[in-house]
Amino acid sequence: MRSKILLVILCAFHSLFAAAQFSDNFNDGNFTVNPTWVGGTADFTVNAALQLQSNNSVASSNFYLSTASTKATVAQWDFYCQFTFNTSGTNYTDVYLTASASDLTNTNTTGYFVRIGNTDDEISLYRKDAGVAAVKIIDGANGTTNTSNNSIKIRVIRNASNQWSLLRDLSGTGTSFTSEGLVTDANYLTSAFFGIWIRQSTASFFQRHFFDDIQVQDYSPDITPPAISSATPTGVNTLDVLFSEPVAATSSQLAANYFVSNGIGSPASAIRDATNNALLHLTFAGSFPNRVNLQLTVNGVQDLAGNSLNNGTASFSYFVPIQYDVLIDEIMADPTPLVGLPDAEWVELRNRSGFDINLQNWRIGKPGGQSGAMPSYLLKKDSFVIVCTGSAVAALSAYGPTISVTSFPSLGNAGDLLYLRSPEGTIIHSVNYTDAWYQNELKKQGGWTLEMVDSNNPCSGMSNWKASTDPRGGTPARKNSVDGLNADAIAPRLLRAYAPDPLHVVLVFSESLDSTRAAQAASYSVSDGIGPAQIALPLSFSFDRVRLTLNTPLTPGKIFVTTATGISDCSGNLIAAGSNTARVGLPANLDKYDIVVNEILFNPKPNSNDYVEIYNRSNKILNLKNAYLANRNTSGAISSITQLSAEDYLFFPQDYCNQCRVWNTYL
Template identity: 40%
Template sequence: MKQTLPQSFAQKINTFIAAFASKNFRCGAISSRNFLRHTYLESIKPAYKSGLAGVFILLLLPFLAAAQLQETFSDGNFTHNPTWSGDVNSFIINPQNQLQSSGPAVTGTVLQLTTSSQAAVGTTWEFWANLRLATSASNYTDVYLISDKEDLKAPDVNGYFVRIGNTADEVSLYRKDAGKAATIIINGQDKTVATSNNVVRVRVTRSINFEWELSIDVTGTGQSYMSQGTATDATHRRSLYFGVLLRYTSANSQRFYFDDFRITDAQPPVLDELQTVNPQELILRFNEPLQPEQAQRATNYTLNGSINPILAELTGDATVRLVFGRSFSTGANELSIYNLQDLYGNGLAAPILSSFSFVPPAVLPGYNELLITEIMADETPTVGLPAQEYIELYNPTGKVLRLQGIRYSDATSTSILPDVQLLPQEYAVVVPNSQVQQFSQFGKVIGISNFPSLNNSGELLQLRQPNGMLIYAVNYADTWYKHNTKREGGWSLEMIDVTNPCAGIENWTASADPRGGTPAQANAVAASNPDNTPPILVDAIATSPDRVILRFNERLDSTQAASIAHYNISPSIDVAGVQVQGPLFHEVMLLLASPLQERQPYTLTAQSITDCAGNRSQPLTATFALPSAPAPGDVVINEILFNPRPGGVDFVELVNRSDKYIDLRNWQLANLSNDSISNFRSITAAPYVLAPGQYVVLTSNPENIKANYPASRQETFLRMTSLPSYPDDAGTVFVLQPDGQVADRFSYTSDMHFALLDDKNGVSLERVRLEGPSIANNFHSAATTVFATPGYKNSQSQEGVQAQRVFEISPRVFSPDGDGYEDFTTINYATEQTGLVVNITVFDAQGREIRKLARNELLAANGFFRWDGLREDGAKANIGYYIFYIELFGLNGQKSVHKEKVVVGGRF
């Protein structure tokens, strides 16, 4: 039987609606329902009995939605209808039915009251306030329009508030982010509340597009609003509470007054996002919370004009999950949404129509199926992009890739990618969640939390499946920019050829886009750059008696490289196992069946090794040996450049003068500071074995050294992050073994350079005799034909001379012209007793003294003195004969005199 409302009941409804609409009573959404319950309970009872109560409520919904909060305190309390919580004992309702502060008269007091409110978008907030005080940094109020916390004093509050007062005596709108200081988003006009009795009515609106406007009426009547500005901010889109927070000094504890709080949401919900989860499931995200009943009614959703979901589930206050009984059509689909309402009864005036495209199910990427193709490691100074680090992902496959759960890591941290799909040949830029909006203009953006900070100088980045399986790895460095200006910041590194993902520096370079990069877009430097070259075996290093590490110049086919059959060692030692070292796969560990012997060189042969691109090598060989424990003096300083040319860098060259193979892993360079060894720098954390007689050049910039000294041997360079400071005037170089012992030290001064050099900058000091001590007399300026000899034999190197007599001169004729050929002579000595002291004076052919070469020098068992052909005044000696007058004194007072002839030659 059809049911109708009794005429008397309908009249009562109309009377009630008229009263409600005339706003003759003051209530919020809750209190209006209480009014219904208490005032018209008897009238409603017949309707409930006849099943018509629902009709009554539906008739009232438009009026209940008129104000989601309307509080004028006319009921004389704030404990219900609505309920306020917080510092309730520090507020009163005064005789004028206003909320008034009544807290302790203590300077620095902070009070708060909050009440429930979920209105956040498409909303208008209005209120009246009277601050009967002079506002300041210690006397102001914050009216929170949106808050996710009931306790407004909590440091982790997220929301927005209107501040009345503070130092500028203004009314302004702020955003509060958890753990951070509040940010002003609309800066109101100064001095609008600059009296001792400040009355103001405030109105704030926020559109469904997150556009804010702040207006105030200093008359307090609501008839003379003046706009204070507009702004767009979508940072916080949900609310749980509305409230007031105030701060005061002791005299102002009772001088804050509030009234006429009104929150109105008259806008229907808006669909922010539609996401396909799988072939039969959608996620809908709306801009505000929804009424659960309508949101979960399956008939309110229609796919492609006729298909309703089998499940409509409200999974969050503004998120709906739809599950359909069939898969979506490939390509274009359309979803129609009807009859949804927000929490305040605002319904859709017309259906929402949302088109989406469906592609086949996404899969997790395998090895090299998801690439990092762009890296912005140093974002400042900016060129044209937002000042934010980022990486770019690219799908090189024909598959749709599912990124959910993929682990993106640097050396110290890991972040998890969200539930995002990447279409075939699609790019996406990855940034912190807070930066998504800044990058949306460029293309697809993936926001993540805990974005790993990228090192400007370079580091290893990895992508791995949720189970830990490697997808992709790249170990970038700032040398990859190949451009000194761009490496200083604001420019990204871009992969040149995305079909050659295993390549390193040769397939990366600085972006050529005028903005500084191409996030989420094809790279500006894109070009064909295939790898057609087979791998090279760089070296072999024995890390223990039964393990050898092989290093290759590029990534290998890890499966193929793991075969024992590819490796042979001579003298014969069987290979028991092979492990290809990830994640870059350019190192192979050989497990040996029997131990290596110290001081025994071995030859490793690797055959048919295939790189990542499929290029197969010819037989590759390398010599190695098991390292021995070092002793001080085994590895010594052989050359140092401490005064480089302008724009150049320092280097220290070491040489292994022992018959051992010595591993430099965990060795250190240092200098002298305040008479202590200081400023330690690790030479290398990886194995690096020096063979007998082998050189190694330590520098922070091998490319710079190579550019300044083209003859240098680049294969001897070992890059360090930084060297200790070695000043141009004087300093001390220390080389320390892993056990802390000093392997060698050399104290230098600029005066050690050959005095006749026109320019000492860029000229190194070289060791003269390998076996000699690391003292000034055993170092000389490099020849001016080369200026330095990094990585190869010193230009001033001299073989030791075995003295057949007490003193032996070599060479007898020399030419101190800096050409690297016999630029100095040496006075070599060998004695059979200790404690001898020597004086050496140089005389010319006329018997005139020209140089005191040594005075009271205590002799070792053997050694040498060096004369560079200079007079005492620093001038070059003339071409001709000279005499070394040598006086030798013993402990018992005995004395002997020796005279040796030498010739200073030169060009005529």
Template identity: 40%
Template sequence: MKKLLLLLLLLGTLSATAQLNDTFADGNFTQNPAWTGDAAAFQVNAALQLQTNGAATTGTELQLITPCAAATGTTWEFWANLKLATSSGNYADVWLMADQPDLKASGTKGYFVRLGGTPDEVALFRKDATGSPVYVVNGQDATLSSTNNNLVRVRVTRSVQNVWTLERDLTGNATYVSEGSATDATHQRSGYVGVYATYSAANNRAFYFDDFRVTDATAPLLMQAVATAPRQLTLTFNEAVAATQSAASYRLSTGNPAVTAAARDAADFTLVHLTLAADLPLGSLTVEVRNVTDAFGNVAAGTLTATLQNNGFAVPPGLNQLLITEIMADETPVMGLPTSEFVEIHNPSATAVIDLGGVRLLKPGNTGNPAVFPSGAVLLPGEYAVVCGSTRTAQFAAFGKVFGLTNFPSLSNAADQLVLRGKDGRVLFEVSYADTWYKDNRKKEGGWTLEMLDTANPCAGIENWTASTDASGGTPDRSNSVRATNPDRTAPALLRALALNATTVRLYFGEKLDSVAVANAALYTLAPAATILRAVPVGPDFRLVDLTLAAPLVQNQPFTLTAQRALDCVGNASGPATSATFALPAPVAVGDVVINEILFNPRMGGVDFVEILNRSGKFLDVQGWQLGNEKPDSSVDTEPVSSGPVLLPPGGLLALTTRPDIVQQQYPTSTESAHLLQLPALPTFPDDAGSVVLFDAQGRRLDRFVYSDKQHLKLLDNVEGVSLERIRATGPSEAGNFHSAASSVGYATPGRPNSQQQPDVTGTGVLMLEPEIFTPDDDGQQDFTTLDYQLDGPGYAGSVTIYDAQGRLARRLVRNETLAAKGFWQWDGLTDRGQKASVGYYVLHIELFRPSSGQKREYRKTVVVGARQ
């Protein structure tokens, strides 16, 4: 056998270099090369063959390995004799490629030839990190069928095209018979070759191996080139290359920039890193390689080339460096775009390539997994891309770049919030849209996208978005149809401050802030003086800033918070100072807060609202309060006012509604947006009559008002969109203390003082009439008169009858009404027939009767019904 091997060596290709050659002719396996593993269980016998000599124990596993990096363009040869009957427990594996020096480990990857096993075969297998070995070439069964002499010589070749050929000679010579060929490129790197044997007790010395030879006679091939930095290229070869690399062997086909250094990777010998003298140019580039040598001395003839597309070195985006510029939330009816929700993203930079890998698209508050952009995804300078669900990608393929993401969020038609977060969790972009942003009642019904006007003003809301004007309904993957210059020149306003607890104060601003600039605690001061330890902007929209105080606040003690030069996210400064008053809230008591205004019959497209008034001297927190509708059966449907803290200062107003944007749109000149509080839902308030109830967090009823459309001014032709307003803050929550809002303010004052409010009368006397001249025209100026009474105690009944100057009956205003000690009546200038009283003098005849004593009093007051010229 040794002579045969010598002959084979002489006949081998002269240029072939053996990477491993061991005949054990030196009588050992510990050097030239060194085999390691279960060394005590192997020996080199008298015939100079490697033989097992392990424990005579069934199930024993033995291994020996030696380093070898040959992987492609390689031939492996070895001789073996299994002097036993092979079976599932008696076989040998000769590993041609292994990635780690432990053939017994389940995670070892590579290729091996199995001798024996249940099929008694010679077969080539691939082993992955998980799972059982799989066939590459399935050899003929019963090839090794002897019970005591299974002699075989094996040759395996792997071409540079990853074609494997398995051959064997059952005489142990070199007249090979093919077992088959197959292509497999799964594993490209190797660290070791080795032998593995498992046996039953009687076969512990029955495995013989010899004549190992691994030959790589092929030059390396260049597989790919990748730009990993502006001045860095990484080249991948099909096999390990020589440790020493020369920069002179590498160049770009254009000649520039020059390669200044070339180095083989310290861990992966198939990689070479090139350093360039200048930044890579954009576009298609070709790398040329000459005279490169593999780890075994084979030199590539001619020039090797690889082409790459350099779109620039992708960088992770920062705040507002990746934008959502178009939103399709309601895709039906179809105007011309696919029937699918989508958003459009945009890279506003003229030079930077954005790395989207790991960027997340999500809706805050959703409990499911976010949509995540895949590794390697990029957005070129100025480029747009459609983002949609993973099953909708094909629908948008014709438009340009598309990212179909798993877990793409469902977009609400009416209103929603979308956030882009970097893979490090930082907020990149946030938008909270609503269907009012369309500014077109027809388009908001579906089929049209919302488009951003000015990408240089990314923090703006409704003022920088509108409905697409493109005939197809939108402009996915291209500039928006409404694109225009629309800069933000408005400084950020501090709307309010709120003590979340004794040591935390939250500031609410009117627009998105520069989260870095406003995180400076030195920008904020308190009066009376208190130390502020830190300031933390609250994402994802950065309209809030939380301040941490060094000492706890005292309940109901007012403080004034001043913010110096707050910056919005485009750099507008608030000026020298902007301030707000707050206090740590005190407990609420029954009567502290009353229902101040209610809109129960809104205009077409409008929504209800209920306004509450804090008529106490305390700072109150409405968190946990409930707003309800009491039904005729006395059951109450309630909805939460706020799940989070909301401060209601002394004299403060809050208008509660589901759509502050719609309320503000329908009452643009009489709404105070800072005093509108959005609720997820309102109780259902009937358009004709109902009862609104307010409860505190403990379920105590704070106030109740029974309303009816009959309480509106009879002169109004249409009461849709007209609210009922409280007249006097301290008065009762009864019909007589409410009046239709004035026409001069648009028929409602959500978040603002009521148009029909009157101050409480503080004078003395039994009866006071104010004003003595009034004009019932619903213009908000002396629309009605009030008759206040101050009695010496309870127990009176009262009647009020109104006569004109000729003594004719005009109105029976009050009939035998039980009276409190103090109160008032209002006359809206209408007669009993519901007609406006004629201009002139009128006499109010007041009768007071005390049944307990029989005491009766009569009074007369004169009033003038006027008219404006």
């Protein structure tokens, strides 16, 4: 007998507990059992998405469902709702958190409900007293539901002191709640039901109410203060601070609660994000120093439960990327025939700066155009990321971090000039590769990547690149298989110069330069009274050319000498005396017999080349860009016309050009 009594007591206790706390996500496809909802059961349905959906097609009607729920104090209510219409005074929903009876239309039913919509398009908390109109006790912000698609997560908390908190998340995810307000009310301390009551007007609103993920449970007070998740500079004097949870508007927007080291101090303003209440935007009066580690300290910022963060800290650094901070470290230009990697073109980027870098709005390109902006992606120091077109992400992600860009440039099999551009417009790195860089006749046929050997020697060209030795054909998102020491000990040389007009001179060097040093105008001078340059502009993408603006124009017909001092390549090798000068002048028009063919080799030894030697027999500076070499047969027909230089190339009086290689043409 005792065991039977005990069993009855346990069953009764279980029933009460189940009614006190319940949840329903409608994954069972119904609302008739577990738990059982009553009321206008024909007015609702569980749809294919396993959501409770209104199913009433009567204009100017109201209808409801309710289910047993005895939880009324020290409680938390959560539910998702969606209304695919703009709410109004005749189209709104009341979600009863507590109700004294199952019939929500009975004027004597008492309790508390959240009204979503009404004339002010708001989310508010009401108290329902017997026989009288409901009383609004938390007045939510107007206009909240004045959209054609309202997807909302709502949370209501009632603590042990009978203080009510109404929160809503308009993203519908429950990750970014905003408080609609607080109120203390203890009029009703018990409940019998939870329910949904809908008012609709015309057919435009039929079957457009959706509910899901309903949960009623004990409230466990939040006693954990917010923490700083990240501090990210967004500009020279702006900082975004992300907290671990939504924070209160008043305390979070008090600028004095934030302080940055190194004399920066407190911000001039602190503004909570309009949609993410865990995110603060700080603006400072002074600028952050570049590449300096700074510390943010936060005191007094509270979460929505009133827990205060004290002495919270986070490190950050404002960082403007410069040349060679990030490198194009590996190139898959010709993926077929397949060796072991996917059939996709891609490049690998490596961060060698010593700082984490967000690649948002970076671009990769070629002289003919550039890709779309890269997405937000934090490239950690000394780490790698694959960049490709969107269709290749799924296949390449198996090998490591991968991001896509629109208009990813087509990579030429035989060679191409690629560049990496920062959001500030700086060319961070460029690679002008050819298939000779593979240094392997078999691998250059396809399926293998080009890998950089030494990332501390990023501009040495072919001497610092090889075909991958990894058996898969490459090492996407990993250290290169050919990685090793390959220091550049060779200083740059000034190869030549030309003058596009009297006030400008372009210097051509043997390799890429340190663009910062190369931009110092005082490093260049021109003889015969011209003097130092006024402006020095390193030319992208390869930075092996510098355009000088002169203070005094060049004199036609005169040969000048330009000198470069104090410049270096990107490995720091300084240009040396003896290889730092070049003749320059303004070219004259080319006349008949100014240049003559002086020597011909038409039957070379094996593995050698045909050549002709040309001679400038005039007293003029000539431009080989304006000269062509051609064949003429015995009948006088001209063929095989070849421009001697694709760019400006000065040929000085009484100079010879004997088997010199000018833009891939043997003269």
